Amino acid sequence: MDDRPAIERLRRGDRDALTQLYRRHAGTVYWNAFGLLRSRPDAEEMTADAFLTLWMRRHEVEIFGNSALPWLIVTVKNLSRNRLRSNERRRAEHLDDRDRSATDTPSAEDLAALDEAMRLVRAVIAALPEVDQEIFRLCMVDGLTYQEAAARLGLKHGSVRNRLSRVRLRLQRELGDRG
Template sequence: MYAPTPESTGSSVDDRPAVERLRHGDRDALTELYQRHGASVYWNAYGVLRSRPDAEEMTADAFLTLWTRRREVQLYGVSVLPWLIVTVKNLSRNRLRANQRRTADSLDAADPPSARASAEELAALDEAMALVREVVDRLPAVDQEIFRLCLVEELTYKEAAAALGLKHGSVRNRLSRMRTRLQSELGPRS
């Protein structure tokens, strides 16, 4: 039977030194915090999503958000765990809403057989998506997250801004610049 230790729950561990190192770009500090709090963050995500793969992804996203917002994170007390739990629950609720919208959309948009794409069209689409992934992979991490949240998971600017701890206008402006960049890099090809 698993008996949590104070270190595994983060209840009596002072995270302030690790968070301070994190603020200065120390990736080992992020690893340390993940080892210390990853299980708690995961189980909070799982409690909302009831899906192991989604909970694992939201746990990773919570720690990515911690990394991208490391200079702004404010601790209340000595642990970063409350901040991580609020973050992962917000991300998980956003994912849950996106999953529910996707399910509803797929039920509403059942295409008749005549509307299905041909093999050539699917191959062209695959090639275009590979090019988009290439461009997106070169974007800064925060822009990649905005791309994923807004264009893949179909969150609103406001929802994406809340998940990333950014302002609504910042998300909108970054997404607009991304679209312009994608259009210029993926424009007509000879």
């Protein structure tokens, strides 16, 4: 079948032309992706991404002959290879993290230094005004955003941000002097 008329309509922004090309070529595009990825969900996603790329680049797409299929296959294979590289990077990072956690057992000296640092942090925090202690706990321990902490304490967002910034500076100064 000749895809040139559909490509011309696609260039003019005709979404029906994209649908027509999808119906015509999605199966072949999918199986090319699946051949590389060996994962149905990933192959489906890469197929959708190939057609999305066709839509986004519709003004610059050049087809040779009368079929868009070669362009789509090259696109889906490139997308699939990128996905494989990304998956491999994530897998390698995960293995590195596991290896690091298995071999990075802290020494007794490390644990003693950590205990001392935590004691100093608690002492500095205990010397702060009560509202600053609460801001520190909400944001740094409980993980609330400035906005959430402000709502809980009845303060303005900027006030929480500024107070926490001062607490951090004080901690740096105090721990630097003692460390």
